[in-house]
Amino acid sequence: MEQMSRILKIEELSVYYGQICAIKRINMEVFEGEIVTLIGSNGAGKSTLINTIIGLQKATKGKITFMNEDITKVSTDKVIKRGISVVPEGRGMLASMTVLENLQLGAYHKKNVIEQNLEKVYERFPILYDRRLQKAGTLSGGEQQMLAISRAIMGDPKLILLDEPSLALSPAYVDKIFKILVELKKEGMTILLSEQNAKKALQYSDRGYVLDLGETVLDGKSSDLAGNPAVRSAYLGAD
Amino acid sequence: MSTALSYFIIFCCVFIILTWAAYVPFRAGLLYNGTVYCMAIGGYFAALASKTWHWPFWVCIIGAIVVGAILGFIPALGFSRTSGIVTAVSSMALIFIIQSVIRNIDILGAGRGISGIPKIENLVLYSLILVLIVAVFIFRLDHSRLGRAFEAVQTDPDMAATLGVNVKIISVLGLTISSALGAVAGAIYAFNMRIIYPETFGFSLLLSVMTMLFVGGRYTQWGMFISVPLLWGINKWIPSSLAIYAQIIYGVILIVILMARPEGLVTRKMVAGVGRVFVRK
Amino acid sequence: MTAPFLCHMHKKTEKNAVFHMDFTMVTYSSHLKMIDLGKPNNVGKGGGTLDILKLEKVIKNFGGVQALRDVDLNIRQGSVHGLIGPNGSGKTTTFNVISGVFSPTSGKVIFDGKNITGMTPYEIAKHGIGRTFQIPRVMPRMTVLENVMAGMYLRTSTDIMGTFFHLPFKESKQEKHIRYKAMEFLEFVGLDKSAGRWAGDLVWAEQQTLQIARALAGEPKLLLLDEPTAGMGAEESEFIENLIRRIKANGTTIILIAHDVKLVTRASDIVTAIEFGSKIAEGLPEEVKNNPRVVEAYLGTDE
Amino acid sequence: GCGSSGGAETTGSGESSTAQGELTISVLSAITGPIAFVGKPAAWAAEYAAGIINEAGGINGKTIKIDMHDTKFDTAEAVSAMSQVVDDALVVVGPMDAPGGEAAGQVAFDASVTNIAAFSFPDIRAQYSPFAIAYMTDSEEGDLLAAKHWVELNPDIKSIVVFANPTDPSQMATAEMLESGLPEVGVTVKKIIEVETGVLDAGPAAVQAINADVDGYYIGIRADEAAKVVSELRTRGVDEGNRICATFAAFSPNYSDVVSEDALNGTYIWNKLDPNYDGEEWNKLVEAYKADNEGASPTVNPVPDYYNALMAIKQCFEELNITGDPAKLETEKAAIAEWFYNSPVIEGIQGEFQWVEGKKVAPVYFFQFEGKQPVAVK
């Protein structure tokens, strides 16, 4: 990946919630056009890391660089404006707004591309077209996840952050979601996702970082990680 | 004791008890704007009882408590169905209702009100005694099984229910106690003013009470001892050229406290710290 | 019995602990003997054959969302019953139905031989069901000890004479009694050193533990634990696991929701797995863990 | 003599100021709150009077100092303000509003201090006598006089309605007084129509009044509401202005500002001060007021009343040779009360007046509007 340009760089990042340390001196990089997975069990700090990148959570120490610009102290809306989008944990539906409104808000900072991107989204997920006037809260879990991803790509982001996209999804949907992510990658988007479902995630991603109690304990190519005995025993359910 | 000081003390006692009347329902998470309603009930009852029926002071006070509790209990049944902002706003209506009702009742003096309420010789002493009694009452309440149930309801009604607390009963209880306290405040007020009329118990009184509650600190019973003398005394202490801005100063103090010191001047942690100083190991 | 994970915390906060200590409490002395927790409520120990709780064909709908579909559940008295399932599968909803936060759309909940369907939460709590919440809900402006004392609401009565007619700073007998008792519950869960701290100052894991102590203080026959180890590290989880064993040893039945499969496997006697609001497997932990549907829905298939 | 350090002394403490050769006179007025627009000019008038007195050498060789307190149109504040001054005071002027006066008057009564304030109810005056001294003439009696005068001038008026504010005791008392007093001159009050303070739309009240099918409309409410009622009556078919008569409470700039010239024309109003009065001292006061208040005129009734109260105090103190000596406080207070209770005739800023058993006896004025100009009717 050396020839690719670096899109996100995290240096020595630490985050505290009061006295609790959620993230301890993490270093990581994401290059253009790859899918990177953050693996970790409950409370490992995955969501915290994602929230810190977009400025929703204050970094206690360290530096975050996006496209060679320091975004450590930039407010959330400006970070999003620079081309990062998020699929929040639990999908973050605006439950009593319609599917269409959710999609439109996905391109809050790029109003001029709404029409053409809506078409693309509807093409990819015809079901969303059928449900466009339904309240987002009444969609099934899988549909909501599709909507959340669609919403995240409405604004033509350079980097998409997904927080546990497989959460509460039946395995069939999980596969579908990951295949969509691969398609997005082919279209040139960069993806950083967090997963507890390490098996699936490593199967579809290029590289991975393993988080435990706020620290990166391992990192490397997905295939290497999947083969690592420690990872296998801790995250892949092979006791 | 000078007239000024004795009136100052009595007014402070009235407002401290009145602020406690707003504090108790807040313990159960309700911002109850009906305290002034109960104050009117207590005030009118005491006026009537002492002037027309010639009841002695303490009997009037007990009567006011009983009548206040009963008439507070009735709306409390309704308000136990509501919560949060809905209780806060709809209970404001009680003030306008009671004013309008009193104006139509001739034995309550209608619009003219009741004047010539008998003078109570030791009112300063009596009101201090009442403050002490209510202080002990609230202290004991706060540090009892019921107090903990109130706290649980304030934090989270759903959680309180899983502890076996009947949230509705606690709300009704809180509002009823509040009404009784409001009535006590009203009774002292009536004896102090010796004239009351419907407009006495109006919206501006409510604003004062809420300010005193929020400035003093609504999570302990002790904040009122600071906020009431401070706010009631503000236009008596500052130079008279500034006194005309007292209302504005009032508002600004409240805003600053709400923004910068959300729990009010006196917080529970402070009380605990002070408590430790007084009790040796 | 101090929790290992709390030790280092005390070093930092010990001064604070004294600082926040409720001054009416300093008379506490630790030589009191342990009382038997929860014992009087229970007949047998360690997994009898009686069902203390039965869910019969429980359905719960939220508008269009079907959160529970025909759930049957039998909880044996004295057992630890694990409940697993993916996020949103209806575990918390099951708890909410049992504890009366929601009444089921249809179906029956029978506890200790009594039909408790549609009862209000506080009535159900009176019948002897205690619970904790996935996201800890403690009373932040009370001390840890007072939180636990609040949990004793059910086991005490309002003593008007004692409350209002004692000298201001003298406690009634009942207050004194429950203060000692609450302290014992705190000792039991290993929070006794924090008794005088403000509950709002506790860290997440301690708040979880405090919730358990508070629920125990109501001396429930059945205790519902919703992800007691969420947000905890391995050491802390182990402590909770141990705590669950000890609660069970006192005869209290437990239903345990946890995402941590290892914890569930080790701590429970029986495990039920649900997905999309329906039961997909039930049995001994090892059986359920290896059940292909559970593996597929919850644990993830091997490729 | 007056030490130069006198100015540095704190106000409010009668003792220390008298030592410096100062007499403190406490004045209570609603300087803030809903009736500040009346309270402020009144307070100004008291200060102005004190200035005039001091310029002329003070009282008995002592300068006087006004100790001003705000009552906020609030009974509790009024009582509190009175309690602050009453221990050292010889006489207190104010509060200016009836409920505040009634409440604070009691405190003055308890301290045996003469209180020149809003005692418009005879029963209250009797209760607090001899210390309760009304600062203005009784409004209710003025209303009855005015109403009688009005129906005399317009003999075809045989039945009227009265507009009154249910939240104002004195207005309700007035309405009842008209109900019982007007039949003497052959006029019946058919209905009392209640108009609350701050009413947004006087339409309903006006429609009700017109529906009552009467010959005249007596408007017993304050200026803002009165203006709305007059406008509504006139646009809804009361063509003749002379069928409308308003009380002194309506006599304020708002009234003539809000009601259009057409609507105002021909209507009556009565007042306790004469806006067209042309005396030297009065003109001086008006000029001074204008200079201090960006050209506004002191048209509110209490302005001459507060001024007159101060002047009466001067006359009283001089006649009784009041020293303000704390040792003689009790005897001097008693003498002052006696003097005011049945006072000699006093030369006020708009003519002579006098107190008889605490009641102020002074002329009232009756006007008919010609356009916006009130013209006295004899």
Place this chain on the structure above:
Amino acid sequence: MESFIAQVINGLATGSIYALIVLGMNLLVLVRDIVHQGYAHIIMITMAAGWITLNTSGGNIAMAIAVMVVVGVLVTMATEPLFRPLCKRGAQLETIVLAMSVGIILTEFMSQFVNSGGNFAFPASMRGGGITLTFGLIRLSLANIIALISAVVVALVLLWFMHKTQQGRAIRAMAQNLRVAKMLGIPFGMTGMIGFGIAGFLAAIIAILIIMTIGTCGPSLGDTFAVKSVILMLFAGMGNLKGGLLSALFMGLIEAMALAYLPGSWTQAIFYGVIMLVIIWKPNGLFGTAK
């Protein structure tokens, strides 16, 4: 019958003023989830600014209107930062008290610095309602008609704005789920400011309409409107634009009828009693809250 029709028109006239204020307050509910009692006082201050401008500019109406718009927008926006920490803390109850104190300050400002605290009237030229149609007791003034139409139009425009524009959607998203809204890149402060700005603009419009219909203003005007509007808003359902409009018109009617046909001064007791009972019966309001 004639007087009945006259009273209906009176009621609708008052109701349309209430409706406009309730609309403005509902907008703020949608923006920040606050009950802003002080909004009524802002309208009052805006009117005062108009009056002062008229006096100093020698009756220049265009200038007065311009000043009113500026004052309305600026004062409303100036209150936004006060609420911000409370909103972030999720302290909704405290916002009522905060708004009350904004009301106190503005009222006191009026009674100290505007016309020495006296009420004041606007010149007939600004009251525009001079044009009236009168049929006996029935009087229809142009100003009332304009106010009624404005209330409906404002409600429609706000509905359109909140549902059909990106900014409106962003405002709703933020009130619905602040966290998600932030993740979508919606700026918290800016959006609030825009919402408050619009409410301020509306305040200026309302101020102009009140000048046209009522024609007078004074320090007590804010209080007169504040409590009634807030209670009406709850009666209809917080944040419910349509419900607020209908309830306000309806209550205006009821009030006029009560004044006209009920004996004595029971009106207030009945008016507030009915509202309170309905709120207790339906805590979410007659038409349901917006969320």
